[in-house]
Amino acid sequence: MKYNYFGKKILILGIGLTGISCIHFFLKKGVIPKIIDESKNPVFLKKIPKNIPFFLGNLNNKWILEADIIVISPGISSFKPILIHARSLGIEIISDIELFSREAIFPIISITGTNGKSTVATMVEKIAKKSGYKVCLGGNIGVPILNMLNQKVDFYILELSSFQLENTFTLKSKIAVVLNISEDHINRYPEGFKQYKKIKLSLYQRAEICIVNVKNKLHDVIQTNKSKKYITFGTQNSDYQVHYNHKNVILSRKNKKILDISQTLLWGAHNHQNALVALAISDSIKCPRHCIITTLQKFSSLPHRLQIIHRKKGIDWINDSKSTNVNSTKVALNSLNTSGTIRLLLGGDSKSANFNILKDDFEKFKIKIYCFGKDGKNISQICKKKSIYFDTLQQAMKLIIKEAISGDTVLLSPGCSSLDQFSSFEERGNIFMKITKDIAS
Incomplete structure (x- = not known):
């Protein structure tokens, strides 16, 4: 479905990197949006083109209720009373990920989870590049996602937070994985953990291949839906497994050894799991095994992560x-x-x-x-x-x-x-x- 924004009253909430990328997205469509930031002196204020109306200091209720479409930055809660009211009036509130989803023409690998998503996304990016694929990494890491639309790639790799998924509705992933879900950002959600989990699991709704953590009790998403393929990890009965044998830690697929963790720079059970999921994703896009193994052997922890x-x-x-x-x-x-x-x-x-x-x-x-x-x-x-x-x-x-x-x-x-x-x-x-x-x- 082709979306036409011409003639629509577009409002962008948040003058961060996401907000600036949204401005340029709409300008290319021939639409001049308005933009609001709750800060009186946002860092990227000087990056706003001169013809863009902006409002600073608080959420301008008049502008919000006049809009047809509101694009909300992930740092702003979509559960603010004025935004709940706007939604009840039929005003469309979406994320930059939703804008991207409507335009993207290349296959998407989507990764979310409470912990580990940056590490897994980076592992997959490095493995895919080693395998000769042209990929672009964005979303909650790397470049603002809308900046990726003008690049010709084999795969987009998206690292997605629950904040970004709150207002994303049409994302169709070639591969989707929810790594794990535990308590986080509970103060953001009126219904608490249950709502946070539901938002995370929404990633699977339109996915073609769903990689599912059985140990984290996320397998209730598995349905007898023939249009989807389910791949599991997390237990000894899963498709992909971590085996702990004495001092050795082995990554396996259907009990067949693939990689001895002692040959890598990785340590900690969380990183064993991260590498396992990166392996499952890489297998799903048919990366050669030797590219997967050599990349994981050389991979070291990202900055600020153990x-x-x-x-x-x-x-x-x-x-x-x-x-x-x-x-x-x-x-x-x-x-x-x-x-x-x-x-x-x-x-x-x-x-x-x-x-x-x-x-x-x-x-x-x-x-x-x-x-x-x-x-x-x-x-x-x-x-x-x-x-x-x-x-x-x-x-x-x-x-x-x-x-x-x-x-x-x-x-x-x-x-x-x-x-x-x-x-x-x-x-x-x-x-x-x-x-x-x-x-x-």
Whole structure:
């Protein structure tokens, strides 16, 4: 179906990279949109073309209710009362992913999940390129997705967040995978976790090949639909498996060995699973096995994701600032192999998540917890005897520097959004790395 936007009143919410890409999308269609940003001084204000009307400081209700189509940036909740009202009046509210879906002519590989989606998307991109495919990676990573439309590719690889999927309705994926679902962004959704899960699983609705995590109990999406193909992972009875044999970790397909993890740079059960899904996706687009294996053997963790940044005097310093939800912290703790004390930096904006799920881990590990940020005080109450609270990450690290001894692991895995005190998880991780390097010098 060809969409015609000519003559429509288009409103874009958010003057970020997504919003700027939407402006240029509509200008190419001969449509001049309006744009709103809740900030009084958005970073990309100077990138707005001079003929574009804009409004700053709050959501302009008049502009919203006059629009035919509203394109909403992922950082703005679509559950704001004015937007719920607009939707009830028949005003169409969509994402940039929806705009892309309506225009894309090449096959799409879509990847979402609470944790691991950036890593899997990057693995698949590298394997596909090694295999001779022309691919473009975008969405929640890489370039704004609308900028990919003018590129001729064999596959688009999309890393998608729940925020982007909220207002995406016609996405047809060649391959879709929901890696895992655990509590995250619960404060965003009026109906809580149930609504968050439903939005994630919507990725499968129009997909041709569905790669499904059976262990995470997501197999209820599997139907007797002959137009879809289902591939499973997560258990020993799945199509793709991780086998733990003594000290060896083996990736297999239908019990046939494909890769020994000891031949890679990957560590931690989460990365074994990430590599397994990348293998399943790559098999599905017929990448040669030797390209898959050699790429996974050379792949190392992305920045800010369980990244060992320093080793000195027997102390490991690990940057896992991308840990923005409680389950990712749980994964990080259970990935460590240390006999010393784990010195965990935990805190930020918890997004109303339940941190009590870490209680058993706090009890079983030799651990001291350094809580900080907006919700750090509340989090520190979960295990009072092992926790201490600070206003900031920097203050917490000053004490860690004095207390850490040989054999210890200092782990920044905050389990929270960084936006209470930092511009992004990258800034939080970079500050942690800077302080660590200052210590080293």
